[in-house]
Amino acid sequence: MRFKRHYLYGVILILAGFIVINVVIIEKHTHGTKMEKDLVATLFDRKSHHSRQIRLLQERDTTLGPESDQPAYGMQQDKNKVTETPVRHDKPPIEHRIEAIPEQALLRGKFRKLKSYLTIGIPSVRRQGDMMYLYDTVSSLLRASTDTEKNDFVIVIYLAQQDQKWIQEVLLKIDKLFSTEIESGLIQVISSPAKIYYDFTHLIRTFNDSTERVQWRTKQNLDYAFLFKYCENLSTYYINIEDDVIPAKGFFNSIQNFIRRQSVDWFCLDFSSIGFIGKLFHSRDLNLISHYLILFSYFQPADNLIDYMKKITTQFKDIRHKPSLFQHRGVVSSLRDKKQLIIDKLFKDQIAVSQKKYVIENPKANIETDMIAYDHYVPNSPYLVGNDLFWAFNITKGNYYKMIFEKPVNLTKIYINTGHEKKPHDILYNGEMKVGTSDLKCNRTETLADFHETFILDQSIPNDITCLVIEVTEDQKEWLIIREIALFQY
Ligand SMILES: *[C@@H]1O[C@H](CO)[C@@H](O)[C@H](O)[C@H]1NC(C)=O
Ligand SMILES: *[C@@H]1O[C@H](CO)[C@@H](O)[C@H](O)[C@H]1NC(C)=O
Ligand SMILES: *[C@@H]1O[C@H](CO)[C@@H](O)[C@H](O)[C@H]1NC(C)=O
Ligand SMILES: *[C@@H]1O[C@H](CO)[C@@H](O)[C@H](O)[C@H]1NC(C)=O
Ligand SMILES: *[C@@H]1O[C@H](CO)[C@@H](O)[C@H](O)[C@H]1NC(C)=O
Numbered sequence: 001m002r003f004k005r006h007y008l009y010g011v012i013l014i015l016a017g018f019i020v021i022n023v024v025i026i027e028k029h030t031h032g033t034k035m036e037k038d039l040v041a042t043l044f045d046r047k048s049h050h051s052r053q054i055r056l057l058q059e060r061d062t063t064l065g066p067e068s069d070q071p072a073y074g075m076q077q078d079k080n081k082v083t084e085t086p087v088r089h090d091k092p093p094i095e096h097r098i099e100a101i102p103e104q105a106l107l108r109g110k111f112r113k114l115k116s117y118l119t120i121g122i123p124s125v126r127r128q129g130d131m132m133y134l135y136d137t138v139s140s141l142l143r144a145s146t147d148t149e150k151n152d153f154v155i156v157i158y159l160a161q162q163d164q165k166w167i168q169e170v171l172l173k174i175d176k177l178f179s180t181e182i183e184s185g186l187i188q189v190i191s192s193p194a195k196i197y198y199d200f201t202h203l204i205r206t207f208n209d210s211t212e213r214v215q216w217r218t219k220q221n222l223d224y225a226f227l228f229k230y231c232e233n234l235s236t237y238y239i240n241i242e243d244d245v246i247p248a249k250g251f252f253n254s255i256q257n258f259i260r261r262q263s264v265d266w267f268c269l270d271f272s273s274i275g276f277i278g279k280l281f282h283s284r285d286l287n288l289i290s291h292y293l294i295l296f297s298y299f300q301p302a303d304n305l306i307d308y309m310k311k312i313t314t315q316f317k318d319i320r321h322k323p324s325l326f327q328h329r330g331v332v333s334s335l336r337d338k339k340q341l342i343i344d345k346l347f348k349d350q351i352a353v354s355q356k357k358y359v360i361e362n363p364k365a366n367i368e369t370d371m372i373a374y375d376h377y378v379p380n381s382p383y384l385v386g387n388d389l390f391w392a393f394n395i396t397k398g399n400y401y402k403m404i405f406e407k408p409v410n411l412t413k414i415y416i417n418t419g420h421e422k423k424p425h426d427i428l429y430n431g432e433m434k435v436g437t438s439d440l441k442c443n444r445t446e447t448l449a450d451f452h453e454t455f456i457l458d459q460s461i462p463n464d465i466t467c468l469v470i471e472v473t474e475d476q477k478e479w480l481i482i483r484e485i486a487l488f489q490y
Contacts, residue, residue: 105230109187116234117235122138155181158190158227200214221298221302227240232286242277271324355387363489371480374391393479398471399471400470401470404442414456415484428476434471
């Protein structure tokens with residue numbers, strides 16, 4: 001008993017100490033000399049973030065796609081310019097306001113008389129090579145819904161680019177494809193005035209991100225702020241998706257049921273685990289979220305900010321619908337294993353993700369595997385941009401992990417890494433890398449080379465590859481983490 005009490009006192013003492021130290025740091029932060037301030041600022045910028053945030057940072061391409069290389073309005077054009085020391089924003093845009101005047105923003109569609117149940121917001125920007133999944137995404141939303149359901153939601157497509165020529169091109173296509181839906185008010189297309197952006201030239205480079213990336217994600221935050229503001233009165237709920245996702249059939253019904261099932265107050269429901277896809281809010285909160293995103297627009301990417309906002313609004317846990325209702329296009333996992341839910345989550349402790357070696361976009365592929373995923377470490381994670389990984393257990397001889405490409409590819413380098421610094425034993429011990437070149441179903445493959453822990457190949461790679469297969473050649477009792485897959489096409 002006495003021992004317990006001492007123990008308790010000890011804990012309290014340590015906590016108190018921790019608080020005092022923090023207060024001192026914050027004091028210094030506000031009152032210290034300039035040098036101290038800079039030091040603390042640097043510490044804050046570099047240390048205080050959670051690994052998850054680093055991961056999310058890398059997911060820029062999963063939120064708005066590869067167009068991230070396009071400098072946004074007001075951005076510096078010089079890609080390689082990286083300032084060495086963090087620059088304080090001399091005029092933090094606390095006063096920055098974003099107005100969304102519906103009549104001015106609306107390019108196509110009309111306002112319905114009655115408020116809808118749900119607004120589906122889709123920001124879209126120009127992609128490299130003018131690849132547009134937007135039309136497919138919208139079509140698949142329509143296909144996945146019944147006519148009655150279509151009366152209950154509205155799709156808002158936000159063309160988030162100050163490029164009138166591009167906007168006109170997209171509108172032309174949208175007119176052709178969705179005239180009925182535009183006529184009925186089911187689809188609205190909007191754009192924003194250039195004044196929603198402020199000057200991006202002197203932003204703080206948090207996370208040691210390049211100037212270009214900071215500008216890119218700052219623009220993205222302002223875009224969301226505009227879209228949210230625009231949508232605040234359209235419906236009761238709002239869900240954000242991206243322009244390159246595929247919805248599950250009956251997604252609308254599942255969303256309604258999930259909302260109905262909630263018994264406690266919530267701020268955000270998650271219908272996907274990637275970036276800013278499938279986050280659902282009460283529309284009444286959109287105005288607040290919009291202000292919040294503007295206020296902190298240059299510090300962190302939107303999905304991080306939303307994670308914090310959950311906590312600010314006292315939702316301390318994620319409320320996630322399983323399975324995801326929105327798949328990121330190009331990489332569709334075939335794994336539908338329920339067994340993962342039976343596994344005790346405490347059996348293996350959660351691991352923090354850490355940065356991948358390369359940030360590249362792999363060729364579009366379907367991932368198929370018969371390995372059993374642990375928790376949310378799903379098969380397509382290492383294949384996507386972002387720092388998530390695939391963690392599987394019960395690894396037996398013959399298990400495979402197939403990457404089946406949408407069309408044949410020529411690769412100059414293959415880099416695949418297994419294991420993790422926190423779990424150094426969870427590597428592939430005995431495996432083979434196989435390659436298919438003859439058919440798009442990946443039925444016939446030949447062995448490229450053995451695979452132990454890491455696979456790197458940058459010569460003698462066959463042309464016109466249709467699939468790559470990692471095959472396990474011996475049972476292993478250790479679990480397997482596939483950490484990173486980078487396939488270089490040029
Ligand atoms: C910051 O980024 C630069 C260039 O990208 C890199 O050389 C440097 O090591 C990074 N610093 C830290 C502390 O990560
Ligand atoms: C939404 O409605 C409120 C209250 O009528 C109004 O003040 C606000 O401007 C409206 N927002 C938009 C974007 O129309
Ligand atoms: C492990 O895999 C083997 C072969 O794939 C299977 O027979 C066995 O049932 C699996 N065990 C578990 C616990 O899933
Ligand atoms: C791959 O390279 C070969 C030889 O250079 C060429 O014939 C083929 O068209 C290329 N395939 C693709 C998909 O680029
Ligand atoms: C290839 O596999 C698919 C299913 O995986 C099967 O439907 C098809 O018949 C196979 N084709 C050949 C040529 O074996």
